[in-house]
Every structure is written in C-alpha cells, then in structure tokens.
Amino acid sequence: MKWTSNRSKNVDDRRGMSGRGVAIGGGIGTLLVAVLIYFLGGDPAMVQNLQMEAAPQQTERQLSESELQVREFISMLAGENELSWKTILAEHNIPFRPATVVIFEQTTNSGCGIAQSAMGPFYCPADEKIYMDMSFFNELQNRFGARVTEFTIAYVLAHEMGHHIQNVLGTLSETEKLRRSGRYTEAQMNQISVATELQADFYAGLWARYTDQREKFLEPGDIESAVEAAAAVGDDNIQKRTQGYVNQEAFTHGSSEQRIEWFTKGYRSGDIRQGDTFSALLK
Numbered sequence: 027m028k029w030t031s032n033r034s035k036n037v038d039d040r041r042g043m044s045g046r047g048v049a050i051g052g053g054i055g056t057l058l059v060a061v062l063i064y065f066l067g068g069d070p071a072m073v074q075n076l077q078m079e080a081a082p083q084q085t086e087r088q089l090s091e092s093e094l095q096v097r098e099f100i101s102m103l104a105g106e107n108e109l110s111w112k113t114i115l116a117e118h119n120i121p122f123r124p125a126t127v128v129i130f131e132q133t134t135n136s137g138c139g140i141a142q143s144a145m146g147p148f149y150c151p152a153d154e155k156i157y158m159d160m161s162f163f164n165e166l167q168n169r170f171g172a173r174v175t176e177f178t179i180a181y182v183l184a185h186e187m188g189h190h191i192q193n194v195l196g197t198l199s200e201t202e203k204l205r206r207s208g209r210y211t212e213a214q215m216n217q218i219s220v221a222t223e224l225q226a227d228f229y230a231g232l233w234a235r236y237t238d239q240r241e242k243f244l245e246p247g248d249i250e251s252a253v254e255a256a257a258a259v260g261d262d263n264i265q266k267r268t269q270g271y272v273n274q275e276a277f278t279h280g281s282s283e284q285r286i287e288w289f290t291k292g293y294r295s296g297d298i299r300q301g302d303t304f305s306a307l308l309k
Contacts, residue, residue, distance in 0.1 A: 027177045028243045034104035038155070039097045040130040042087045096160060100127055103180050106243070107187045110236040114298055115194070125190040126155045127183065147182055149189035151198050156186040170267060172258035173251055177244075181230055181252035181289070188229030192222065213275050220261075221303040223279040224288040227256060228301035231292025239296075249293065256289050257282035 112122040137153025260282025
C-alpha cells in the first residue's frame with residue numbers, strides 16, 4: 027500500500043514507558059480466554075470482566091527507529107480512518123467523533139480494565155480507544171498462517187475502528203443491553219457477537235473503498251492480504267489450530283468464509299446501509 031500525507035493527532039504511543047503490568051487471572055472459562063487471546067477484536071464487554079493480578083514493572087527505554095516508523099504508520103492509518111468515516115457518516119447526517127489509537131507493549135491501563143498483549147487488538151467503548159500491541163502480528167503470522175503486510179495492519183486497525191463506528195451509531199450499547207438482559211442463551215449471544223464482528227469487517231472493507239477512492243493508496247495484493255488475515259482469524263481456523271476441531275455453536279467472530287464475505291461486501295458495495303449483519307444472521 028502507498029503511504030499518504032495524512033496524519034492523526036489521536037495516537038497515544040505508550041511503548042517504552044514504565045508502569046505496572048498485569049496478568050490474566052481466574053474467573054473466566056477456557057473458551058473465553060482463547061477468544062480474547064486469539065480472536066481479532068474481542069468483545070469489549072468481556073474485557074471488562076477479566077480478573078487481573080499484579081506483575082513485574084516494566085522499564086523505560088528509547089524507541090528504535092523502526093518503532094518510530096510504526097508510530098508514523100499507525101498515525102497515517104488513523105488519519106485515513108478519520109477522513110473516510112467523517113465523509114461516510116456525513117452522507118447520512120451523522121456526526122463523527124474520532125477514536126484514539128493506543129500503541130503499547132505487554133500491558134497498559136484502559137477504560138475497560140488492564141490491556142494485555144495476549145488479548146490482541148481491541149476497542150474499548152468506555153474510553154473510545156483502540157489498543158494495539160504490535161507483537162500481535164507476529165502471532166497472526168506464525169501461529170495462524172496469515173501473510174502479514176502493511177495492509178494486514180491496516181485491515182486490523184480498520185476492523186477495530188469499525189467497532190468505534192458501532193459505538194458512535196449506538197450498536198454496541200444495544201448489544202450490551204441484550205447481553206445484560208439475560209433473555210438469551212449462550213448460543214444466541216454468540217450469534218449476536220458474530221453479527222457484531224462481521225459488521226466490523228464490513229466497515230473495514232467500506233473504509234478501504236472510500237480511502238482508495240480518495241487517495242488511490244491500494245496496490246496489487248493489498249485486498250488479498252486483508253482477505254487472508256480475515257480468513258486466518260475466522261473461528262473455524264482458530265479452533266482447528268488451537269483445539270483440533272470445530273464447534274460452530276461456540277463461534278463468536280464468524281467463520282473464515284463469513285469474515286471474507288463481509289469484508290469483501292463492504293469493499294465492493296461502498297454502501298454502509300448494506301452492512302446489516304444482524305438481520306442477515308439472526309433470522
């Protein structure tokens with residue numbers, strides 16, 4: 027992908043900073059731990075329920091040139107997300123507010139509790155921030171077989187920004203009400219979670235289309251690398267690699283096929299109104 031000249035001021039780089047870390051404690055099931063660790067874009071409400079315990083302090087250090095380059099790249103991606111989503115929402119007379127992207131290593135504080143690298147990237151609606159430990163992409167490649175490119179990172183950030191858009195539109199608050207109502211079985215709540223995640227994939231594809239129309243930033247192979255990443259973090263692929271079998275009732279993010287389908291639909295349609303994954307899945 028081509029770099030653009032746009033940069034966001036809404037990036038908080040906490041790498042190299044000192045602070046007390048935490049580790050995941052008890053109180054949640056093995057499946058939920060696997061979801062938070064290995065699935066892209068974990069449910070923010072679930073993050074709030076994690077039990078934490080103190081871990082050793084980190085030490086301060088200077089960021090390397092390559093790390094500073096990563097900051098520049100994330101700032102560019104955040105800027106492009108802000109410009110595209112401001113345009114998309116304005117077309118429907120919806121005001122846009124930006125999210126902050128927090129880059130961290132190992133652990134950091136978030137509005138949803140302590141963020142830990144093992145959780146993978148996630149969006150916290152409480153403080154409207156996206157938390158990313160860049161080591162996730164090594165895991166994505168080495169453990170789950172995704173080919174990591176610059177646009178892979180762009181897709182992941184766009185997916186998390188998609189959750190922010192859901193927050194802006196009130197979707198996350200509605201799904202949280204459903205979760206707290208107690209009227210739904212675990213399997214039904216899993217389907218609601220799948221619909222939420224697939225919509226974020228749709229929004230990532232929509233962002234890619236709008237940004238390319240404005241900046242012509244896509245290069246050959248970029249969309250394919252996003253599709254590969256979407257497939258790698260499908261529930262079926264992760265379950266096969268982590269437990270050796272597939273249990274569809276336990277899906278919380280969608281199959282590889284579904285994730286590819288909805289990202290591609292967002293990219294091809296260019297129409298936010300076609301991203302109603304809830305009606306499509308919860309018939």
